[in-house]
Amino acid sequence: MIVFAAIAPHGGPVFDQPEAPTRKGMEELGRRFAQAKPDAVIVATPHGLHADGHFAVVRSSRLEGDASQWTDADTHYEGPGEPELADACIGALREAGLPALGVTFGSTAAGSSTMPLDWGALIPLWFMRAPAVVVTPCRALSNDDHVRAGRMLAAATGERRIAFIASADHGHGHTADGPYGFAAESADYDEQIQAIVRESRLAELAEWDPAFAVAAKADSFWQLLMLHGALGDAFTAELLSYEAPTYFGMLTAGFARKD
Numbered sequence: 001m002i003v004f005a006a007i008a009p010h011g012g013p014v015f016d017q018p019e020a021p022t023r024k025g026m027e028e029l030g031r032r033f034a035q036a037k038p039d040a041v042i043v044a045t046p047h048g049l050h051a052d053g054h055f056a057v058v059r060s061s062r063l064e065g066d067a068s069q070w071t072d073a074d075t076h077y078e079g080p081g082e083p084e085l086a087d088a089c090i091g092a093l094r095e096a097g098l099p100a101l102g103v104t105f106g107s108t109a110a111g112s113s114t115m116p117l118d119w120g121a122l123i124p125l126w127f128m129r130a131p132a133v134v135v136t137p138c139r140a141l142s143n144d145d146h147v148r149a150g151r152m153l154a155a156a157t158g159e160r161r162i163a164f165i166a167s168a169d170h171g172h173g174h175t176a177d178g179p180y181g182f183a184a185e186s187a188d189y190d191e192q193i194q195a196i197v198r199e200s201r202l203a204e205l206a207e208w209d210p211a212f213a214v215a216a217k218a219d220s221f222w223q224l225l226m227l228h229g230a231l232g233d234a235f236t237a238e239l240l241s242y243e244a245p246t247y248f249g250m251l252t253a254g255f256a257r258k259d
Contacts, residue, residue: 002154003257004036004163005231007197007224008124009250010047011169012070017245025241025252026127032254033128038163040082040131042089042153042230044223045120045167048136054099055141055149058134059086059110063125065117077122082131083110085160089133092156098149099141120167120219128165137222143206146222150229166227168220170249178247180217189216190242190249193224197253200237202228219248234258 006029014022033041049056060081067075086102093100104113117125121134135153137146154164170193171186172178189212196204205224213221235255242251 001157001159001161002164002230003038003161004033005165005227005235005255006128007166007168007227007251007253009169009252010120010123010167011248011250012067013245013250014123015071015073015075020245021241021243022245022250022252028240029252029254030127033163036163037161038130039161040085040133041128041163041165042133042135043121043124043165043167044135044137044226045118046137046219046223047118047120048134049103050136051101051103053138053140054101055093055138056101056103056136057086057090058115059083059102060104060113060115061111062114063117063132063134064114065122067119067122070119075122075126077117077126079125079129080131081110081115082133085156086133088156088158089135089153092152093149096148096152098145098152124165124167128163130163137226139210139222143208143210143225146225147206147229150226151232153226154230164227164230166223168223168251170218170220170251172217172219172248174244174249175247180247183215183217185212185216186249189213189218190244193220194239194242194251197237197251198239202231202237203233231255
């Protein structure tokens with residue numbers, strides 16, 4: 001069952017600005033994660049291995065990487081994967097008629113494979129450490145497919161205590177000097193996402209046109225759909241922080257099960 005859930009950013013400012021709201025939010029998520037004592041964590045990342053037309057689920061028994069391309073801080077992470085849970089996730093997705101592939105690196109045997117971590121998975125795991133299954137969404141698939149994927153991933157957890165983290169940075173066009181240029185939609189998208197999270201209205205995202213997220217240059221929409229699917233209406237959200245310290249928006253939020 002899901003015992004902890006969060007929206008967590010994955011940008012370098014998390015490390016480079018230790019007194020900023022985002023860092024404080026991540027530290028708070030880390031404390032709540034530790035209190036929940038999950039057996040494992042599912043991390044939905046937009047930057048992992050992409051398989052055309054499929055959800056990708058990492059089966060590797062070890063995960064390792066760093067975020068050195070984004071920060072000078074020591075961000076090396078090494079931790080266990082969760083092949084058994086990964087296999088259950090793949091099976092649940094396929095049972096629902098969703099296209100899903102299990103992936104490893106270096107070896108076809110999960111027990112002999114160490115998957116290089118992308119920054120989207122690594123940065124949340126740096127603060128919230130547990131045996132992990134990394135899942136990559138697929139933007140070629142529909143909103144409903146992503147919601148159903150989240151629901152099936154949650155169903156695959158069985159009696160295990162599982163955390164679900166949507167790794168998400170939002171609009172990437174807040175400044176003209178950023179790598180993606182200015183996009184007026186970025187600020188609008190981020191404002192609407194904040195309102196939806198603050199008011200626990202994730203379900204509304206299923207009705208959004210993904211083109212809005214694309215125009216806003218956002219890396220969050222598809223993972224949030226999966227998060228909604230995993231949580232349904234059983235959780236309430238708490239927005240911990242939001243800021244756009246550079247060209248992209250960063251948000252931290254925790255989810256607690258309703259009484």
